[in-house]
Amino acid sequence: MIIDCHGHYTTEPKPFMDFRKAQITAYEAGKPMPDFPEILDDEIAESVAANQLKALKDRGADMTIFSPRASGMGHHIGDEAVSKTWTRHSNDMIHRVTQLFPDNFIGVCQLPQNPEAPIANAIEELERCVDLGFVGCNLNPDPSGGMWTGVPLTDRAWYPFFEKMVELDVPAMVHVSGSCNPNFHMTGAHYINADTTAFMQFLQGDLFSDFPHLRLIIPHGGGAVPYHWGRYRGLADMMGKPPLREHVMRNVYFDTCVYHQPGIDCLFKVIDIDNILFASEMFGAVKGVDPETGHNFDDTKRYIDALDISDTDRAKVFEGNARRVYPRLDKALKARGK
Amino acid sequence: MIIDCHGHYTTEPKPFMDFRKAQITAYEAGKPMPDFPEILDDEIAESVAANQLKALKDRGADMTIFSPRASGMGHHIGDEAVSKTWTRHSNDMIHRVTQLFPDNFIGVCQLPQNPEAPIANAIEELERCVDLGFVGCNLNPDPSGGMWTGVPLTDRAWYPFFEKMVELDVPAMVHVSGSCNPNFHMTGAHYINADTTAFMQFLQGDLFSDFPHLRLIIPHGGGAVPYHWGRYRGLADMMGKPPLREHVMRNVYFDTCVYHQPGIDCLFKVIDIDNILFASEMFGAVKGVDPETGHNFDDTKRYIDALDISDTDRAKVFEGNARRVYPRLDKALKARGK
Numbered sequence: 001m002i003i004d005c006h007g008h009y010t011t012e013p014k015p016f017m018d019f020r021k022a023q024i025t026a027y028e029a030g031k032p033m034p035d036f037p038e039i040l041d042d043e044i045a046e047s048v049a050a051n052q053l054k055a056l057k058d059r060g061a062d063m064t065i066f067s068p069r070a071s072g073m074g075h076h077i078g079d080e081a082v083s084k085t086w087t088r089h090s091n092d093m094i095h096r097v098t099q100l101f102p103d104n105f106i107g108v109c110q111l112p113q114n115p116e117a118p119i120a121n122a123i124e125e126l127e128r129c130v131d132l133g134f135v136g137c138n139l140n141p142d143p144s145g146g147m148w149t150g151v152p153l154t155d156r157a158w159y160p161f162f163e164k165m166v167e168l169d170v171p172a173m174v175h176v177s178g179s180c181n182p183n184f185h186m187t188g189a190h191y192i193n194a195d196t197t198a199f200m201q202f203l204q205g206d207l208f209s210d211f212p213h214l215r216l217i218i219p220h221g222g223g224a225v226p227y228h229w230g231r232y233r234g235l236a237d238m239m240g241k242p243p244l245r246e247h248v249m250r251n252v253y254f255d256t257c258v259y260h261q262p263g264i265d266c267l268f269k270v271i272d273i274d275n276i277l278f279a280s281e282m283f284g285a286v287k288g289v290d291p292e293t294g295h296n297f298d299d300t301k302r303y304i305d306a307l308d309i310s311d312t313d314r315a316k317v318f319e320g321n322a323r324r325v326y327p328r329l330d331k332a333l334k335a336r337g338k
Numbered sequence: 339m340i341i342d343c344h345g346h347y348t349t350e351p352k353p354f355m356d357f358r359k360a361q362i363t364a365y366e367a368g369k370p371m372p373d374f375p376e377i378l379d380d381e382i383a384e385s386v387a388a389n390q391l392k393a394l395k396d397r398g399a400d401m402t403i404f405s406p407r408a409s410g411m412g413h414h415i416g417d418e419a420v421s422k423t424w425t426r427h428s429n430d431m432i433h434r435v436t437q438l439f440p441d442n443f444i445g446v447c448q449l450p451q452n453p454e455a456p457i458a459n460a461i462e463e464l465e466r467c468v469d470l471g472f473v474g475c476n477l478n479p480d481p482s483g484g485m486w487t488g489v490p491l492t493d494r495a496w497y498p499f500f501e502k503m504v505e506l507d508v509p510a511m512v513h514v515s516g517s518c519n520p521n522f523h524m525t526g527a528h529y530i531n532a533d534t535t536a537f538m539q540f541l542q543g544d545l546f547s548d549f550p551h552l553r554l555i556i557p558h559g560g561g562a563v564p565y566h567w568g569r570y571r572g573l574a575d576m577m578g579k580p581p582l583r584e585h586v587m588r589n590v591y592f593d594t595c596v597y598h599q600p601g602i603d604c605l606f607k608v609i610d611i612d613n614i615l616f617a618s619e620m621f622g623a624v625k626g627v628d629p630e631t632g633h634n635f636d637d638t639k640r641y642i643d644a645l646d647i648s649d650t651d652r653a654k655v656f657e658g659n660a661r662r663v664y665p666r667l668d669k670a671l672k673a674r675g676k
Contacts, residue, residue: 141521148486148521183479183486188538188573192562193531200526220569224530224562230598231558234624234635235526260568266604286572297572 001338002301003322003329004056006173006219006255006279007064007105009094011051012072013043016093020072023086027078036089044093045100053104055282059301065326066094067108067138070284071186073177076145080117087112087125095132103336106329107134108173113143115150120160130168135328137165139172139216141198146181146190153198154205162211169327171215173255174198187285195223199252203236203244208251215251215325217277221267222254229270245272253325255279256300256317259286264303273313277321278304339676340639341660341667342394344511344557344593344617345402345443347432349389351381354431358410361424365416374427382431383438391442393620397639403664404432405446405476408622409524411515414483418455425450425463433470441674444667445472446511451481453488458498468506473666475503477510477554479536484517484528491536492543500549507665509553511593512536525623533561537590541574541582546589553589553663555615559596559605567608583610591663593617594638594655597624602641611651615659616642 015037022034056064068090075083087110094107109129111122126137139161142148151157153174165172179190195218208214218225225232233244241247255277258264267276279300286297295302304317323330353375360372394402406428413421425448432445447467449460464475477499480486489495491512503510517528533556546552556563563570571582579585593615596602605614617638624635633640642655661668 146486148484148519150521152521181486183488183490183535183539185538185542185573188541188570189531189535192534192566192569193527196530196534196562197521197527200523201521203526204523221565224534224565227559227562227565227601227604228530228596228598230596230601230628230635231530231624232526233630234597234626234628235523237626237629238624258566258568259572260566260608262604262607263565263568265607266565266600269600269603270598286569286576288572288575290568290572291575292571297568 001063002061002318003278004061004064004280004282005217005277005322005326006257006281007052007066008069008281008284009066009097010069010283011047012069012093013039013047015039019089020086023082024077027082033085041096041100044096048097048101052282053101056104059299061301063104063106065108065135065322065329066097066105068094068110070138070175071178073110073138073140074145075113075140075143075177076115076147076180080112080114080121083114083117084112084125091125091129091134098133106332107132108136108138109134111137111139113140115144119158122161123164126164126168126170130170130328133332135326135332136170137172138175140176141174141194142176145177146179146184152201152205154201154207159210162214166211166213171217171325173217173219175219191220191285192223195220196225199223199225199232199248202248202252203232203241204239208248211251215253217253217255217325219255219257219279219281221256221258221263222271226254226267226270249275253277253321256304257281257284257298259297259300260290261303261306264300264307268307268309273309273316274321276317277325278318339401340399340656341616342399342402342618342620343555343615343660344595344619345390345404346407346619346622347404347435348407348621349385350407350431351377351385353377357427358424361420362415365420371423379434379438382434386435386439386443390620391439394442397637399639401442401444402620403446403473403660403667404435404443406432406448408476408513409516411448411476411478412483413451413478413481413515414453414485414518418450418452418459421452421455422450422463429463429467429472436471444670445470446474446476447472449475449477451478453482457496460499461502464502464506464508468508468666471670473664473670474508475510476513478514479512479532480514483515484519484522490539490543492539492545497548500552504549504551509555509663511555511557513557529558529623530561533558534563537561537563537570537586540586540590541570541579542577546586549589553591555591555593555663557593557595557617557619559594559601560592560609564592564605564608587613591615591659594642595619595622595636597635597638598628599641599644602638602645606645606647611647611654612659614655615663616656
């Protein structure tokens with residue numbers, strides 16, 4: 001089967017987005033929070049069936065590891081209470097999608113992060129979501145939204161959360177949200193910079209000696225890292241670190257959200273096949289049709305199909321690696337005889 | 339001939355570095371600035387002859403476009419007066435190198451930027467350096483040193499400087515300096531992020547409609563951009579911008595500071611040959627020998643030599659493009675019959 005490890009619910013029903021707007025307005029005005037609106041199963045089913053589910057099937061994939069809209073997480077908007085309420089509702093929406101289409105969607109949760117709140121406060125929501133059947137989470141390395149006021153992921157401040165991830169055996173995708181820094185365009189700079197930054201933090205630090213079972217996915221093909229793989233190998237060497245394969249790549253995975261063939265070629269050339277997970281981020285940053293190919297930029301399966309790799313390797317990227325990195329996904333699939 | 343468009347003076351004589359330390363100490367203590375030490379021509383010649391010049395010749399190149407150590411610019415350290423003094427001395431050192439080895443080094447200057455100072459204040463030093471024979475400058479898009487407190491390069495605040503660049507017919511390499519943000523490792527994250535960020539700012543904005551003759555080099559192979567070329571083409575399309583070739587790539591060039599063959603392959607696959615300038619950043623971020631090849635990571639000429647491209651294209655990358663992007667270099671070479 002073919003599993004897309006990186007999909008966001010970016011076609012949410014209007015009342016859901018209206019709630020968010022009302023929530024922010026109320027927060028800014030110091031007024032009571034709005035009630036969450038009634039949203040019918042039909043509305044949710046419709047919002048997905050004609051969009052992500054249709055594209056998934058059209059493109060020949062089977063399942064998406066599905067999470068709330070990344071830009072919508074907005075951990076820098078409002079206070080921790082705002083983030084908690086919004087996160088809970090966002091995750092509940094994902095849960096409902098996975099209940100409506102259990103064969104095609106499985107959940108990854110947003111976390112109630114906030115620049116002022118310790119990450120330990122996000123543990124409760126992670127546990128709640130795992131109980132609901134979620135198989136991982138999206139961890140924002142910069143809850144300040146492009147201001148980068150927090151500490152690197154290797155700082156001990158993050159450790160309570162990593163301990164819980166290991167205990168629950170769930171991975172995290174390292175994924176920022178919106179940018180309120182005018183220097184950083186969200187999907188064109190902030191996302192890619194965050195990916196590159198996270199990898200370099202792992203290289204600089206020694207996180208995986210403390211957490212040998214921690215698993216982190218760096219999206220968007222690992223930011224700039226595969227393109228500059230020689231730089232990172234050289235920096236590790238200069239800093240007296242073990243080779244990247246031992247030092248970082250036992251715990252870190254890159255997805256395939258790279259929207260053209262030469263980029264995917266570079267990714268597969270330098271990164272071990274066991275560290276690459278199929279993904280499209282459909283529907284995410286880039287929604288159009290590439291005039292050079294006549295196909296959607298984010299139809300990344302086509303680029304992988306075009307690679308000269310063995311069937312065994314292809315199966316790893318499309319399915320095996322995801323089942324290994326997300327053991328709860330593997331368990332859920334096995335329970336269904338898959 | 340073979341021109342390396344990106345080299346820094348990272349082997350400065352000790353008294354020069356001692357001066358900088360003393361300058362910072364004095365600033366922090368509120369004491370008078372130290373005097374600049376006497377540094378003999380022999381000391382300068384020796385510091386270069388055994389290092390950059392030797393490597394240049396060993397590797398088969400002829401000339402380096404040479405600028406002060408990028409990490410040393412430190413625009414965020416001290417106030418504008420500190421930056422001005424330090425910049426002037428740094429550029430004078432480059433000038434002395436170019437006078438000692440006129441056939442092998444030509445200057446690109448540092449600018450006396452500071453987060454609190456308008457960029458127009460840097461014009462005087464640019465003019466002084468151009469009078470001395472410098473052919474371009476290094477422009478820091480984030481003088482706050484990783485805090486990104488300034489405005490995008492497309493903001494009108496930068497325009498007075500761009501006007502002067504066009505008037506003097508000199509390009510700028512967009513190059514950050516050190517990072518005081520613990521999230522961003524300097525050469526592993528801040529440099530690459532800044533490259534990606536600058537490109538996306540150009541994509542988002544419309545700078546080159548206002549400055550059709552402005553020329554900017556994005557170093558380190560354009561950051562993450564060539565690897566994510568599909569993403570950027572798609573984003574331009576989504577934002578209703580003209581194709582990148584028209585919108586950005588008439589004015590923006592990438593260097594070849596990508597330290598492994600697959601990265602260079604990707605760069606040459608997606609970026610027009612007219613937009614690629616040979617460079618090694620020797621000696622810069624990565625100084626060791628790649629155990630996979632037995633050669634220095636930053637011996638980038640080897641990767642270009644290995645490409646299956648025509649002699650005409652190779653000549654563009656090694657020489658022609660640099661002479662076109664730095665017209666004052668071309669003039670200086672012609673004056674010497676080259």
